[in-house]
Amino acid sequence: MTDPLNVCLEKKAPSDLPEAPRSVGWTSPKRVVLADQANPLLLDCGVNLAPVTVEYETYGRLSPARDNAVFILHALSGDAHAAGWDRDYVVDNRPWRRERPGWWDEMIGPGKAFDTDGFYVVCANILGSCYGTTGPWSPNPENEGKPYGLDFPVVTVEDWVRLQVRLQDYLGIEQLLAVVGGSLGGQQALAWAISYPNRIKSVIILAASARIGAQGLAFNAVGRQAILNDPCFNRGNYYSSGAPTGGLELARMLGHITYLSADSMEGKFGRRYQNGKQPCYRLSNEFMVESYLSHQGRSFVNRFDANSYLYLSRAMDYYDAAAHGEGDLEAACAAIRADLLLISYSSDWLYPPEATRAVAEAVLAAGHPVSYIEIPSSYGHDAFLLETEKTAPLIDSFLRRGA
Secondary structure (H helix, E strand, O other): OOOHHHHHHHOOOHHHOOOOOOOOOEEOOEEEEEEEOOEOEEOOOOOEEOOEEEEEEEEOOOOOOOOOEEEEEOOOOOOOOOOOEEOOOOOOOOHHHHHOOOOOOOOEOOOOOEOOOOOEEEEEOOOOOOOOOOOOOOEOOOOOOOEOHHHOOOOOHHHHHHHHHHHHHHOOOOOEOEEEEEOHHHHHHHHHHHHOOOOEOEEEEEOOOOEOOHHHHHHHHHHHHHHHOOOOOHHHOOOOOOOOHHHHHHHHHHHHHHHOOHHHHHHHOOOOEOOOOOOOOOOOOOEHHHHHHHHHHHHHHOOOOHHHHHHHHHHHHHOEHHHHHOOOHHHHHOOOOOEEEEEEEOOOOOOOHHHHHHHHHHHHHOOOOOEEEEEOOOOHHHHHHHOHHHHHHHHHHHHHHHO
16 A cells, blocks of 8 residues: 555655755654643633643754753744654644645754754644644543633733743753744744743744734634634534534635735736636636635645634734833833844735834844844745745854854
8 A cells, every 4th residue: 555655755855855964854743741730820811721731843952051942933823843754643643744844844954044953943832722732622621521612711922932931941941042933933932032031042033023913903803703603613612513614714714815915916826717718707716816715725624723723813913012011112122131133024914024123123222132134025924934045044144143
């Protein structure tokens, strides 16, 4: 019988293969309980949550001095599998992982920006997600082990960082060389810099800002409404009856629009019809852009949980770094001690360059040096994942200077 993974690997370029010199190779997720009844995790909403399990992956080796650790912080729909090829995708029931390496594989590995010959790279799944870390899908100990559903407490970016600090302590690392994140991961990195200044040496923030704007809030709100109004949602108790796939598909389609730019959508699709140059006079998927978004939505529902989408998008809405300075971003940034590198992308309108630059200006005004770079790109918000040739040298130089 043919192994579908082998078939997939044969279609990949040699540089993508797990045996390639610049790949971290085969990986396996790890899990650890970081909160229990004796030591629960206190959330911003006031709930003491326990137990809490965290899934994470590591690449490279921790130095004898334990001073070469880099935490990678993923975005909304990401996971701990940031690099390499998942050896246990069948065991974990995540078949989509057989098709591609980790989500930031181009940046993590020997000789890459996050060089695993020198750095010990850690990526952990965030609280409320559906990839191994405790979330709405997890058994609720107060409800006979049934999934939490909407009984799961509301979580925040600060809660995620609080849990990541516990992982840092579990790994026995006193100070991180760097925390790094793009998009929602970038907001986690900023929260690290403000709330735990003595635990990190440097911070890299890509395509993120102190808070999301009103238009971003609006897109998130409509996406959540699509899920909440799906007839299968059943107040979040759908795990035994069937997921609200239609609502989640629409939420993903809507969200995906925010990741692109007008130029990238025009270049990829324009007004081209799906079948030739003439309309077919039907109401669905006439244009190529419609078909593309439908594909994005369909593939997403096969790998993500609708309740998790509700919780994580709400955490994105809540985050406002200025809250640490009673509404004054400069006052909030006064706590920062780490070296900062902020990177924005010219066509990103979800976290526009001026919003990223505002963070850099607040840090400078607070009396702390910072590096800020705007990269020209037509890819929109997704540029932090796609513009690796432009981004990697900047990160490599910054990290080596810090190391």
